Amino acid sequence: MSKVDRFPDLMRAFFYEWLVEQRNASIHTVRSYRDTWRLWLRFVAQRTGKKVAMIRLADLAASEVAAFLSHAEHDRGGTIGTRNCRLAAIRSFFHFVATRDPGSIAQCVEILNIPVKRAPVSEPCYLDPAEVTAILAQPNRSTLEGIRDHALLSFLY
Known part of the structure; x- marks a missing residue:
């Protein structure tokens, strides 16, 4: 057949x-x-x-x-x-x-039934305090947008 x-x-x-x-x-x-x-x-x-x-x-x-x-x-x-x-x-x-x-x-x-392969998970990378300070110094705090950005970045830190 x-x-x-x-x-x-x-x-x-x-x-x-x-x-x-x-x-x-x-x-x-x-x-x-x-x-x-x-x-x-x-x-x-x-x-x-x-x-x-x-x-x-x-x-x-x-x-x-x-x-x-x-x-x-x-x-x-x-x-x-x-x-x-x-x-x-x-x-x-x-x-x-x-x-x-x-x-x-x-x-x-x-x-x-063929399994997916697990990939190694990389460690999260964190910012050093000096790097965070440098980021927080970036927004121009003399403008409303700069004040807002600084507040958001401070909150995220």
């Missing part, structure tokens, strides 16, 4: 029907997701030796996602934040697929 791959139809429906019409996603979100999919499909095509147009939904396994995320972070020099954005785009698609194609739920669950 030869089953027709629904991947092209699902991809079109994801971008046009779900992201744009139902979710009203911003153009920036749509472009970010598009770029993620371009990179990922090219990556999968290179690893599998197929042309991008020949990739099937079954080729998009959790192992491919993990390899792509590692590639995006290490080989392409991306940040952890960029890696997590790429994962969000992929997860969003597979959330959508899980509702439209029940036969691929197991594949979707594997991909949806």
Whole structure:
């Protein structure tokens, strides 16, 4: 029994029907997701030796996602934040697929269980008393705006 791959139809429906019409996603979100999919499909095509147009939904396994995320972070020099954005785009698609194609739920669950990566949190930087004094000396206190600015800056300190 030869089953027709629904991947092209699902991809079109994801971008046009779900992201744009139902979710009203911003153009920036749509472009970010598009770029993620371009990179990922090219990556999968290179690893599998197929042309991008020949990739099937079954080729998009959790192992491919993990390899792509590692590639995006290490080989392409991306940040952890960029890696997590790429994962969000992929997860969003597979959330959508899980509702439209029940036969691929197991594949979707594997991909949806890939965790986001935690980035190290940098310490907050504080101003020294000399720096605060210099900032408070900036507003011209002979004008109403300067008095206001000095009061606001003093309050913030």
